[in-house]
Amino acid sequence: MTESSDTNTDKMGMDLPKRLRVGDPKSAIITIVFGVVGAGLFMLIYSIPMPYTMVSLIKFGLSPALAIIAVVGAIRGPLAGFLSGYLGLIMYDLVFSLTIVSMTLPALSYGVLGLIVGLAAYDFTKGRSLAKLSLMSAIGLVFTALIAVVFGLFVDNHSVLLELGFILLPLFTVGLPSVILFTPIYARLWQVFSSRISII
Amino acid sequence: MFEIIKQNKYVITAFVITIIIGGMTFSNVQVPAIPKGIQTVNSTTFNFADYPALTHEQIAIMNYFNELVTGQAYNTWEGWNAENYHWALQYITAFLSYVFAGVTEVNSGYRSSFYENFAHTQILRMNTTIDEYGNASMEYYEWVSIPGFTDYYYPNATHPDADDVYTGGFRGPANIMWTGHYALMMALYERNFHFGTMTEELTHYIKDWNVSITTDRFGHHKDGGLWGTGLIPCEPYVVFAQCNSIPIYTTELYDNLYETHYMESGMWDYGLDFIEENITDEYGLYTNGYFVQKPVGWGPNSELLPQDIPGQAVDHYVGGPSLSSYATAWAMTFLEYTVPEETIPKYPLFIDLYGRELSGDIMYMLGTYKQPSSFGDIMGILGTVFTMVLANQRGDYTTRDRLLNLLGSMLNKVWSPDGRQMYYDGSPFDAFLSPIFSGFSVWSTIPVTVRNLGDPRPAEFWNYPYISNADDDNIWVYQARWDPVKSGFILNIRVDQTAELVFSNFDDTPTAFSQGISMGDLTPTGSDYSLTLQPGSYQLVIMEGS
Numbered sequence: 001m002t003e004s005s006d007t008n009t010d011k012m013g014m015d016l017p018k019r020l021r022v023g024d025p026k027s028a029i030i031t032i033v034f035g036v037v038g039a040g041l042f043m044l045i046y047s048i049p050m051p052y053t054m055v056s057l058i059k060f061g062l063s064p065a066l067a068i069i070a071v072v073g074a075i076r077g078p079l080a081g082f083l084s085g086y087l088g089l090i091m092y093d094l095v096f097s098l099t100i101v102s103m104t105l106p107a108l109s110y111g112v113l114g115l116i117v118g119l120a121a122y123d124f125t126k127g128r129s130l131a132k133l134s135l136m137s138a139i140g141l142v143f144t145a146l147i148a149v150v151f152g153l154f155v156d157n158h159s160v161l162l163e164l165g166f167i168l169l170p171l172f173t174v175g176l177p178s179v180i181l182f183t184p185i186y187a188r189l190w191q192v193f194s195s196r197i198s199i200i
Numbered sequence: 201m202f203e204i205i206k207q208n209k210y211v212i213t214a215f216v217i218t219i220i221i222g223g224m225t226f227s228n229v230q231v232p233a234i235p236k237g238i239q240t241v242n243s244t245t246f247n248f249a250d251y252p253a254l255t256h257e258q259i260a261i262m263n264y265f266n267e268l269v270t271g272q273a274y275n276t277w278e279g280w281n282a283e284n285y286h287w288a289l290q291y292i293t294a295f296l297s298y299v300f301a302g303v304t305e306v307n308s309g310y311r312s313s314f315y316e317n318f319a320h321t322q323i324l325r326m327n328t329t330i331d332e333y334g335n336a337s338m339e340y341y342e343w344v345s346i347p348g349f350t351d352y353y354y355p356n357a358t359h360p361d362a363d364d365v366y367t368g369g370f371r372g373p374a375n376i377m378w379t380g381h382y383a384l385m386m387a388l389y390e391r392n393f394h395f396g397t398m399t400e401e402l403t404h405y406i407k408d409w410n411v412s413i414t415t416d417r418f419g420h421h422k423d424g425g426l427w428g429t430g431l432i433p434c435e436p437y438v439v440f441a442q443c444n445s446i447p448i449y450t451t452e453l454y455d456n457l458y459e460t461h462y463m464e465s466g467m468w469d470y471g472l473d474f475i476e477e478n479i480t481d482e483y484g485l486y487t488n489g490y491f492v493q494k495p496v497g498w499g500p501n502s503e504l505l506p507q508d509i510p511g512q513a514v515d516h517y518v519g520g521p522s523l524s525s526y527a528t529a530w531a532m533t534f535l536e537y538t539v540p541e542e543t544i545p546k547y548p549l550f551i552d553l554y555g556r557e558l559s560g561d562i563m564y565m566l567g568t569y570k571q572p573s574s575f576g577d578i579m580g581i582l583g584t585v586f587t588m589v590l591a592n593q594r595g596d597y598t599t600r601d602r603l604l605n606l607l608g609s610m611l612n613k614v615w616s617p618d619g620r621q622m623y624y625d626g627s628p629f630d631a632f633l634s635p636i637f638s639g640f641s642v643w644s645t646i647p648v649t650v651r652n653l654g655d656p657r658p659a660e661f662w663n664y665p666y667i668s669n670a671d672d673d674n675i676w677v678y679q680a681r682w683d684p685v686k687s688g689f690i691l692n693i694r695v696d697q698t699a700e701l702v703f704s705n706f707d708d709t710p711t712a713f714s715q716g717i718s719m720g721d722l723t724p725t726g727s728d729y730s731l732t733l734q735p736g737s738y739q740l741v742i743m744e745g746s
Contacts, residue, residue, distance in 0.1 A: 049229075049230050051222075051225060051226045051227055051228055051229050052225055052227065052228055052609075053224070053225040053226075053227040053228065053612065054228075054610060054611060054612045054625075054628060056628045057610075057628045057629070059609075059610060060221075060224070060225045061225040062218065062221060062222055062225065089560065092560055093559075093560030093561075096560065096561065097560040097561050097598055097602060098598050099557065099560060099598075101557045101559060101560050102557065106559060106560075125207075127207075127208070127209050127210035127211070128210075130210045130211060130214075131210055134214070152558075156556070156557075157572045157573045158556065158558065158573060158575070159573045159574060159575040159576050160573075161575065161576040162558060162564070162575050162576070165610075166558055166562065166606070166610065167558065167559070177221055180214075181214045181215075181217055181218045181221070182214075182218065184210060184211055184214050185211055185214055185215055185218070188208065188211045
């Protein structure tokens, strides 16, 4: 690939605006558009009730929406990834629950997933790079979970039981397999799509 | 081909694992919404969306409860997982009756033995006595097994003379928690089935309460009644707003059913004022109890904080009045019929103070807002489920759904092999949560509220056509009611196996219409008419003289 991989290859030596993919106005607009479109996609997919199975207190299932955040970060860098998660959860909460939770702190933690994934460079045509994408997504989600729990415990004053049982565990048991598995699939599909329609 | 697979090994592997995990966790899927539609019959348009409906899951849960209730002796509790909760059996029996009363009202035109038998059996299960069932009885679990309860007199608890009233009886005058629920179950039974078989016993309790809260029980008028609060204790020494909300609501319903005037006479006025002035916190929200008498057994060596008697129940951990989200939600739900001007303005504040957001789509209620990180005990769970019901009554469906998601998204739905029954499996937390959450999930989502059920059915209702007999085990009745304005019977039904339905009260031969097209006349059987349906889903309009 290509433009994506070429661009990412150059990242190591970039300054911050370029690393965030906002080095020039056009690039900044495209990055923001990616973030907003990603947020919209996240919101739509997140609103679809997904099957799950409880084994004792542990929830197992898949949440394909989380991988949207990661893949947007992988495609367009940390800012777009962050916006996808941050705006996506805010939009979801606003549209479907008419609320903004805890001054958007939970949304901030979701943004961290896209931000972390967007820090590295990937070649979507190579299995090894996609494996790296899975790994970075998993790392990003671990940070998301930990930050969400810290906010819940120390800002919202939730009980430990709730934060561990209803936030941390599901993010690990549902979120981790979702970002590890779905993100490379989305990335590969994006690579196929973008190789036919060159828009960036 | 091989080259493509080779180039995409990782993605294909991820895809295959996704399919495997997805397949292994493919459970708890939402049941599709029931079909509705618009039909025009003889120039009259019937929009099924205009009529209340039950969902497939709600009916499946009621089928689960039906087996638990009618499928065993009145005093046995197989499948309830209540071995450690005998004290709670009367509550779940009573509240489940209110759920079922709402379900019955949704399908007011479906009055086969299915609904009636359930409601009647619940009343019998609530009233198991020591005389008949010994220690495996409601009388024992709820009252006699609690040390000292049968010994009480008022005002001198343990050394009575001629001026003291015996208050240690299971059937009153003090045990409003049982008498209130028992009477309301009977009142709702009469409201929904109109047999008159419960009227005499129901009337006894209404009259007895009236004596307790307006006299000294020696024949003399006394403001505030025997206990001077206008309220009746649950335990012999303490009155609660939530517990008294049940007999207050029952009295309203009784007046409506029998055209009496107990509420107009001011029977509960003193008590309602007492609640607002003495059983509320600084925000006007209901608190958890007011002591009218020193409980026997409490002494100077008690580890509990000082408790003024008489006086508002104290929170022994953090001081101030004892708070409870479940008690407040319960009281607000039932008192809304009588004092909506008091309860409705409190609702937003109640949600603000007790409610906590876990995420955008999940909320829970604190047991007490004084301990914001305390969730995890039974009080928080009860507060959450009772507030679901209150939110549904208030039309705050967003809050209701967010509260419902707390446990609804963390429990497995367990379907019976034949697909007729379903319950939420609460066993990872506590097995008793299974019937509790299953019942509240229905109560909080049906389109008929406690407030709705306080109104009686019009006299002419009992002449409306209705399903009087049916092969209940073969059908799912989502909507069944007579529309008196359009003179048509709405029937939205799924049939698993060939089923016969018998309709009563039609004056003329009725015709069933599907999609506005006649399916033919119903078959006369004596003064009734029968309809036989083959397996499938039907949205029927049944009209006579067509």
